Amino acid sequence: MRFRPFICLSLALAPVVFLPACRSSGKDKLETTIRARDQRIYDLQNDVDKLAGYNLALQTEVRATRGLAGPSTNDPFTPLYPVRSLVVGRSTTAVDDDRLPGDEGLQVVLEPRDSDGRLVRAPACATIMVMEVDSQGLKSPVGTWDFNAEQLRASWKQGLLTSGYVLTVGWQTIPRSSRIKILASFTLEDGRRFEAEKDLSIKPPVEQSMSLPGSLSAPLPLTPVPGSVSPPAVGSGKESLPVPSPIAPPAPLPDPKLSPVPSKFIELPKPMAVPAPAGPAAMLLDPRLN
Template identity: 35%
Template structure:
């Protein structure tokens, strides 16, 4: 007679065998995973390493360029110290690359008192760099103006010297013009509409830039000018002599008389009821 296991014991044995198989498979998979990972290259790590090598190379080049610039600055410093020329003070202003200046739109007369005529002058000075862009630099502004007569003669009407500390707050950045808006009153009121303006901008390092422009202003009467007094006594005006009226000729009638004088008037026409011939009366001689 065969020995039969109890159902609970058989189920326990089956569970035990299943667990053993599971853990064996786990152990085998764990043992094979490092081998598989080491065989396949990781692209992400390769990209990171390549990026690091590139950054190290760029850093090396930058350090070399920096060292070269330092050596060049040392050479310039030694040359400036050995040269007999004037020494540049340690507090010298920073060099600003200004190429030129221009008088922008807005340069012209100033009328703020409501009286006809311009009582001052406005110059819009724009310092420009190598690219033609407006740059703000500390500088002094000198302005000169002449009135231009109809014959082309230029008469000076004023010169103004504005220091850098007064020029600095006049900087404006607008849509139409950007620059220093320097306003000055007339020293001598122009007598003509055409005015010639010249401007010189001097930076703190001693460089000077000039620009000029012809413009039109509205002359006004100076506030302290008195009206001109009449010279001499005006001559009396003689009374008007009446002109006699000329006789008017008689007007001819618009329609002449139907019968001129001395002519014989014809008899009236006969009636249509009369028959036969009618003799005319004899003509008296």
């Protein structure tokens, strides 16, 4: 029983004694993991540098085979990082500048990127293909546009909202669906080719006859004039003018006749004389005879 207080005291002080050791062990493990990860990053960076040098050597060999000058680090158009992927930018949209219903073209932004996802400016050629998708999912081509290295170089833009190769194209075939698919390819000078695609919603352009309210959908038919010749059919190769019909002389005007103007007053008939009634003859009486 004499050792009971000692045992209780030892159990109470055990967490205090072993806790710093546990904390020290966890800290050492974290530091070891961080050092191993740093070393891994360093090794990967060395591998990337070796691949970049190997890529530069291949570019030099390809240029020498084609009779071109080798790449120079002072050339601002020489890619500092190898292109790894192609992205159709978020600034890709339909174009409507004529203030008429419907879109008349597209603005496609191509963004070549390196392994770190950074934008890269590299000499290349590009091809853009647009297909419309109907309600049943069927695709039909709308147009294909090719851009050489000079055209692609002139289209480069770098700004706050839009960066990359900005290419504006008009419809080769007017789409009738509001859904289109953009297929883009980016071919470098060394022969490597990258592809990307993007779905886009547009407003199909309206035909010219339906563009403005009240416009005529078809020309009005011509009423044939008596004595004229009907126009020849399209594609007959013959042209004929209508024969003018003879002009008839004007009809003579009738002689003017004067007619009495009706009066506003009503003429009453004159009254006839009324005869006196027949009766006994008047007799003059002389008072002296009585």
